[in-house]
Amino acid sequence: MFNTVAVVGASGAVGRIILELLEERNFEAKEFRFLSSARSAGTEITFKNKAYTLQELTEDAFEGIDLVIASTPDDVAAKYLPAAVKAGATVIDESGYWRMKDEVALVVPEINPEAAINAKGIIASPNCSTTQMVLAMKPLYDISPIRRVIVSTYQATSGAGLVGTEDLIHGSQARLQGDDYQYKVFAHPIAFNAIPQIGSHKVDGYTSEEMKMVYETRKILGDPNIQVNPTCVRIPVWNCHSESITVETETPISPEQAREAFEKFPGITVVDDLDNGQYPMPSNSDGSDEVFVGRIRKDISNPNGLSFWCVSDNLRKGAATNAVQIAELLSKHRG
Structure with a gap:
């Protein structure tokens, strides 16, 4: 103590x-x-x-x-x-x-x-977007080392602070009422929009937010050889980041193996029933400390690939x- x-x-x-x-x-x-x-x-x-x-x-x-x-x-x-x-x-x-x-x-x-x-x-x-991704990667990495990750993030406005959420609320109200609104945080309207830039331009067309995911992933997992290809997008959701993740492992991992590994790993909750419309969403992840994983499926373009959807409260676990x-x-x- x-x-x-x-x-x-x-x-x-x-x-x-x-x-x-x-x-x-x-x-x-x-x-x-x-x-x-x-x-x-x-x-x-x-x-x-x-x-x-x-x-x-x-x-x-x-x-x-x-x-x-x-x-x-x-x-x-x-x-x-x-x-x-x-x-x-x-x-x-x-x-x-x-x-x-x-x-x-x-x-x-x-x-x-x-x-x-x-x-x-x-x-x-x-970084919040890195945290939920590496937590979801770790049980797979323990089965077979990960060579490559392709990730697209759909990040909530709360990631830009309290003023980011105010921009979403007031900007949405103004848009619905046909009024103008001067955004305080975002360079473009966030209401009813998606902004494919979070952070400043860093290298080769990638932003600072995207490069954080590259460098931090390697450091946390202790593997400088993991290749990470990120795209970070701000969307009009007030809280909880969503990520579409595809990993390429050294040896194939089946969706069944992945699901079992996710379910056993601390901090991860699996919500994965496509037929019944059950999968992680920001609306049912808000206020939780868990990282939620669903849409677990084989990458049909790569025999060693696995794809899944990941959502987490960026203000909490992130x-x-x-x-x-x-x-x-x-x-x-x-x-």
């Missing part, structure tokens, strides 16, 4: 869910602190039936803290989290800043728990839940 735990970004969309999860899962610590931007500092919140005042995040705010769970923009993580490590804290970070640093562990607890246990300083939680699970893993290891 940790003595003092701090949540950084406690007033944000992911930070709020982290607080809910710590309370729901009865995460134990002798003391909790909650840090936020200067704008939110001074706000009172309730956690475990006790009132707390949000403290301003500064480089001096980490004294006496053993564990930090942080959900902030990249620039904030880069500026403040080294001070937490210097003060002696272990840090679990949700931002993208630290993920691909050689000295930083990138962890999905169901896949590589030893990376967190052996880590020093900062432990990174992966972000908050994964971070809290890392914290639970570390706490259990401490004894």
Whole structure:
């Protein structure tokens, strides 16, 4: 058990869910602190039936803290989290800043728990679209190494933060009423639309979001030879990311083998009955910590290929839940 735990970004969309999860899962610590931007500092919140005042995040705010769970923009993580490590804290970070640093562990607890246990300083939680994909890949990888992945993501507006969801709601209302709406996050209208760009242009026509899936997959699975071909699309769904995934393995895996492996793997729930219209959808995945898999079928274009559909709550397993699970893993290891 940790003595003092701090949540950084406690007033944000992911930070709020982290607080809910710590309370729901009865995460134990002798003391909790909650840090936020200067704008939110001074706000009172309730956690475990006790009132707390949000403290301003500064480089001096980490004294006496053993564990930090942080959900902030990249620039904030880069500026403040080294001070937490210097003060002696272990840090679990949700931002993208630290993920691909050689000295930083990138962890999905169901896949590589030893990376967190052996880590020093900062432990990174992966990008939300990567997290659900690699979790679904792992039981297949355990049967036969994966050579190649082709993935198309259909990502919810909540992945762009609270303002992204506001854009969806207000933009949809305006479109239905025939009014204009000035989008705050999205470069194009998201209402009744699909935007095939998430992030900036990085390399060879791929975006930063897409390249995260390439690099992070290899790091988490510890296999630099996996080839990943991603396309990331923003769609007008408020929460839960969906992914169409096709994997090519070294030896064939039948749909029956895959289904059995998915069903046995922690954190995965199979919903797969095409005849009766049963498959994962954002509307029935919202609020869950599971990764849902369905539409499991043979790739008819490749004898070593397998295709499936994957949906997960990007604010929970894609972000908050994964971070809290890392914290639970570390706490259990401490004894």
